[in-house]
Amino acid sequence: xxxxxxxxxxxxxxxxxxxxxxxxxxxxxxxxxxxxxxxxxxxxxxxxxxxxxxxxxxxxxxxxxxxxxxxxxxxxxxxxxxxxxxxxxxxxxxxxxxxxxxxxxxxxxxxxxxxxxxxxxxxxxxxxxxxxxxxxxxxxxxxxxxxxxxxxxxxxxxxxxxxxxxxxxxxxxxxxxxxxxxxxxxxxxxxxxxxxxxxxxxxxxxxxxxxxxxxxxxxxxxxxxxxxxxxxxxxxxxxxxxxxxxxxx
Amino acid sequence: xxxxxxxxxxxxxxxxxxxxxxxxxxxxxxxxxxxxxxxxxxxxxxxxxxxxxxxxxxxxxxxxxxxxxxxxxxxxxxxxxxxxxxxxxxxxxxxxxxxxxxxxxxxxxxxxxxxxxxxxxxxxxxxxxxxxxxxxxxxxxxxxxxxxxxxxxxxxxxxxxxxxxxxxxxxxxxxxxxxx
Numbered sequence: 001x002x003x004x005x006x007x008x009x010x011x012x013x014x015x016x017x018x019x020x021x022x023x024x025x026x027x028x029x030x031x032x033x034x035x036x037x038x039x040x041x042x043x044x045x046x047x048x049x050x051x052x053x054x055x056x057x058x059x060x061x062x063x064x065x066x067x068x069x070x071x072x073x074x075x076x077x078x079x080x081x082x083x084x085x086x087x088x089x090x091x092x093x094x095x096x097x098x099x100x101x102x103x104x105x106x107x108x109x110x111x112x113x114x115x116x117x118x119x120x121x122x123x124x125x126x127x128x129x130x131x132x133x134x135x136x137x138x139x140x141x142x143x144x145x146x147x148x149x150x151x152x153x154x155x156x157x158x159x160x161x162x163x164x165x166x167x168x169x170x171x172x173x174x175x176x177x178x179x180x181x182x183x184x185x186x187x188x189x190x191x192x193x194x195x196x197x198x199x200x201x202x203x204x205x206x207x208x209x210x211x212x213x214x215x216x217x218x219x220x221x222x223x224x225x226x227x228x229x230x231x232x233x234x235x236x237x238x239x240x241x242x243x244x245x246x247x248x249x
Numbered sequence: 250x251x252x253x254x255x256x257x258x259x260x261x262x263x264x265x266x267x268x269x270x271x272x273x274x275x276x277x278x279x280x281x282x283x284x285x286x287x288x289x290x291x292x293x294x295x296x297x298x299x300x301x302x303x304x305x306x307x308x309x310x311x312x313x314x315x316x317x318x319x320x321x322x323x324x325x326x327x328x329x330x331x332x333x334x335x336x337x338x339x340x341x342x343x344x345x346x347x348x349x350x351x352x353x354x355x356x357x358x359x360x361x362x363x364x365x366x367x368x369x370x371x372x373x374x375x376x377x378x379x380x381x382x383x384x385x386x387x388x389x390x391x392x393x394x395x396x397x398x399x400x401x402x403x404x405x406x407x408x409x410x411x412x413x414x415x416x417x418x419x420x421x422x423x424x425x426x427x428x429x
Contacts, residue, residue: 034426034427036423041427044419055412055416056386056389099379100382100383100386104355105355130361131362131379
């Protein structure tokens with residue numbers, strides 16, 4: 001009897017040790033705080049019923065290459081649940097993402113996707129970031145409700161940190177307004193079902209950084225477009241992507 | 250009876266309350282308690298200048314108040330942590346070669362972060378919120394480590410209080426970040 005009890009205590013101790021390993025939040029490192037990512041909305045209390053992620057929004061770590069909001073791991077599956085009522089921040093075509101980093105791993109790249117489309121990639125070349133990090137990313141003509149998947153790819157491990165950010169794009173307001181006169185009518189005419197292909201090898205006269213007046217014409221990949229609203233072009237505002245700015249001639 | 254006892258022991262372990270054999274003193278501590286207090290002191294030390302600066306310079310009065318409250322709570326927690334470590338005749342800082350010391354440079358707030366914040370003409374509040382979120386995220390990890398593995402009941406209770414306090418500050422800061 002006594003021996004049995006000791007054995008039980010011993011195995012309970014082993015169980016406790018394995019639990020200790022499982023619950024020790026030692027792998028925590030970073031997430032997007034604004035516009036709020038899904039884990040930020042959980043940690044702020046804006047969304048309830050998220051589970052343990054509220055204590056460690058920075059812990060969504062998984063092997064690189066996943067397209068899931070939780071990185072494809074077994075933890076934090078709640079982040080993949082699109083039926084949960086995630087608030088969507090209203091933004092313009094240019095969005096500034098702010099990261100909170102609790103550990104500064106040397107970084108290979110930061111990537112931003114909508115669906116299968118790579119919106120932007122920033123190569124840090126193995127540098128160590130500060131405690132915060134900011135990227136300004138063009139939404140490349142996507143409009144309406146979208147989920148941006150951001151991946152922080154660590155240089156010296158096989159893992160990445162994942163953050164999904166729900167946005168209502170072109171819905172007015174915006175965390176960062178476009179740097180130039182924004183289109184007065186948001187480009188909502190574009191069907192969201194046909195996302196732009198990733199950075200096509202552009203040919204033609206259209207150039208980012210050029211100021212275009214109403215009526216001016218450009219060519220882009222063999223097609224001629226006429227400017228509908230005066231603006232200074234930026235990457236992501238390619239004529240086929242933004243019908244509010246360019247009409248096909 | 251025996252089965253019941255074992256079930257009780259298992260339940261206690263699973264729920265995170267380490268059962269203490271009758272032979273040890275009621276207030277025994279373990280290595281996790283010591284690490285929690287040492288890391289806690291280091292994090293307060295790192296964070297204190299940040300809290301003071303934000304309490305003075307933030308534009309948003311709610312952010313100033315949060316930083317002032319945080320500084321006050323830290324002073325109180327700092328006193329308790331020191332008292333326990335001194336009572337246990339343990340050093341106030343983690344020794345070289347410990348996990349924290351080895352990994353610490355990745356997790357610490359740096360003088361450069363504070364200098365950058367100090368020199369900011371614009372965007373002070375946004376930067377301050379980011380730095381506080383980063384630092385408080387690490388503080389919560391430390392207090393949760395104690396909740397998961399600490400033995401000394403008063404330290405576990407302190408960890409619970411700290412987790413609650415830092416979580417409520419993180420909630421407020423994230424709400425500010427989302428609205429800014």
